[in-house]
Amino acid sequence: MVNTTEEKKRLQRGLQPRHVMLMAMAGMIGTGIFKGSGDTLNIAGPSVIIAYLLCGLILFIVMAALTELAIAYPGLNIQHIIHKAFGFRASIIVGWLYWMNWMIVTVVEILAAGSFLEYWFPHTPLWLLSALCSLFVIGINLFQVNYYGEFEFWFGGIKITAIIVFIVIGLLILIGIIPSHTQPLKNLFGFGGFFPHGISGIVQAFLVVIFSYGGSELIGLTVTETKDVEKTLPKIIKSVVFRVILFYILPIMIICGIMPWNSVSATQSSPFVQVFEAVRMPGVPHLMNFVLLTAVLSAANSGIYATTRTLYSMAERGEAPRFARRLSRRGVPVGGLALTGSFLVIGVFLAFLVRDQIIVQLMSIPGFTIILVWIAICAAELKLRPTYVRIPFFKVIGFPYMTIAGIVALSAIFISFVLNKANMVGSITCFIIMAALIVISLFFNHNEAGENDQKRNPAKLQ
Numbered sequence: 011m012v013n014t015t016e017e018k019k020r021l022q023r024g025l026q027p028r029h030v031m032l033m034a035m036a037g038m039i040g041t042g043i044f045k046g047s048g049d050t051l052n053i054a055g056p057s058v059i060i061a062y063l064l065c066g067l068i069l070f071i072v073m074a075a076l077t078e079l080a081i082a083y084p085g086l087n088i089q090h091i092i093h094k095a096f097g098f099r100a101s102i103i104v105g106w107l108y109w110m111n112w113m114i115v116t117v118v119e120i121l122a123a124g125s126f127l128e129y130w131f132p133h134t135p136l137w138l139l140s141a142l143c144s145l146f147v148i149g150i151n152l153f154q155v156n157y158y159g160e161f162e163f164w165f166g167g168i169k170i171t172a173i174i175v176f177i178v179i180g181l182l183i184l185i186g187i188i189p190s191h192t193q194p195l196k197n198l199f200g201f202g203g204f205f206p207h208g209i210s211g212i213v214q215a216f217l218v219v220i221f222s223y224g225g226s227e228l229i230g231l232t233v234t235e236t237k238d239v240e241k242t243l244p245k246i247i248k249s250v251v252f253r254v255i256l257f258y259i260l261p262i263m264i265i266c267g268i269m270p271w272n273s274v275s276a277t278q279s280s281p282f283v284q285v286f287e288a289v290r291m292p293g294v295p296h297l298m299n300f301v302l303l304t305a306v307l308s309a310a311n312s313g314i315y316a317t318t319r320t321l322y323s324m325a326e327r328g329e330a331p332r333f334a335r336r337l338s339r340r341g342v343p344v345g346g347l348a349l350t351g352s353f354l355v356i357g358v359f360l361a362f363l364v365r366d367q368i369i370v371q372l373m374s375i376p377g378f379t380i381i382l383v384w385i386a387i388c389a390a391e392l393k394l395r396p397t398y399v400r401i402p403f404f405k406v407i408g409f410p411y412m413t414i415a416g417i418v419a420l421s422a423i424f425i426s427f428v429l430n431k432a433n434m435v436g437s438i439t440c441f442i443i444m445a446a447l448i449v450i451s452l453f454f455n456h457n458e459a460g461e462n463d464q465k466r467n468p469a470k471l472q
Contacts, residue, residue, distance in 0.1 A: 105329060321334040
């Protein structure tokens with residue numbers, strides 16, 4: 011049983027607006043772009059740019075809906091909002107689904123960090139390098155949240171700066187200011203055309219692209235630890251499309267312009283490193299690999315933050331084990347951190363058992379789960395909009411048609427991938443997870459969960 015002192019502890023409101031702005035900017039920069047871009051290029055060729063743009067528009071709808079809800083219900087995070095819209099069983103399912111999604115994402119980021127370290131230590135096992143990275147990010151999360159925010163602020167800044175520098179150098183190469191033997195037009199259109207695998211290639215790339223964008227909704231978890239959230243969130247949402255173009259579309263165009271898309275390896279080093287190796291710029295591949303390492307460690311750090319806060323939020327309502335709401339003196343949810351750390355150990359063990367293709371296989375699963383979470387966010391906005399005490403100053407344009415369009419598009423992507431035999435492992439895993447969560451939700455007591463939440467947060471269920 012949690013003692014009185016433990017009950018009085020709360021998550022600390024230590025995140026400044028600049029922290030959240032950088033977290034949102036950098037949240038979508040991780041393995042999905044630095045490692046996953048190799049997979050999407052192999053799947054769709056240069057036309058993958060269209061997949062990134064279309065999914066970016068869907069992301070904008072989801073983020074706008076989430077921001078509207080966060081402003082309409084101050085202090086409520088994603089789990090609280092789902093609880094309010096659909097009840098405690100849906101909250102349990104979505105909460106645990108979101109935790110599992112971020113848990114797998116964190117494992118992927120840790121394994122990617124290990125693979126980037128292999129660039130310098132090719133004879134060291136991936137599992138050992140990944141284990142060292144796990145210890146590093148767990149150590150960061152033991153500090154109070156404002157230190158976490160500072161870490162993300164600076165590491166996020168490194169990621170964003172690296173993307174911008176890559177774009178600038180890439181453009182200078184493409185227009186000939188930096189000498190090279192690249193042929194941009196031939197590389198973009200000469201190896202099977204802009205659509206080498208047709209429309210089906212674009213559709214098949216959607217899942218990895220959705221995985222890449224997953225993490226932007228992390229701001230929905232930061233609202234309970236953020237100051238001036240009403241002013242911060244709208245600014246973030248309005249920059250979503252700009253971020254998609256800056257962080258994904260421009261780099262992909264540059265990669266395809268500098269080297270043939272079919273020469274980009276999905277299993278070796280990052281395409282960003284391969285580009286500089288192809289144009290033979292001394293020392294730059296090593297510098298870029300270092301930046302990519304910091305980027306995925308930052309993304310893993312965000313994953314630890316998301317998983318521990320999700321568990322804490324659910325434990326407060328009696329939807330997760332009691333130990334998950336145990337806090338340290340610094341206000342860090344150490345109970346959830348311990349559970350998350352144990353799953354990182356499992357991920358490292360998987361790298362030991364099955365090294366080849368482990369990252370690619372794991373990346374497909376969060377693509378499924380994040381689609382379901384995004385659908386739940388849009389559905390919650392549809393359900394709750396008529397019940398607002400007052401319409402917030404920031405709201406989804408074209409409601410309800412825009413929100414419905416987002417749900418339909420996400421559902422179509424989900425169904426298309428379930429029917430694709432190539433995604434059988436991810437589909438089966440996703441359905442097993444969903445079935446398990448539905449069964450687990452039946453064993454929770456509705457009254458007990460409601461009483462727990464009412465005691466700790468009297469305003470949240472009203």
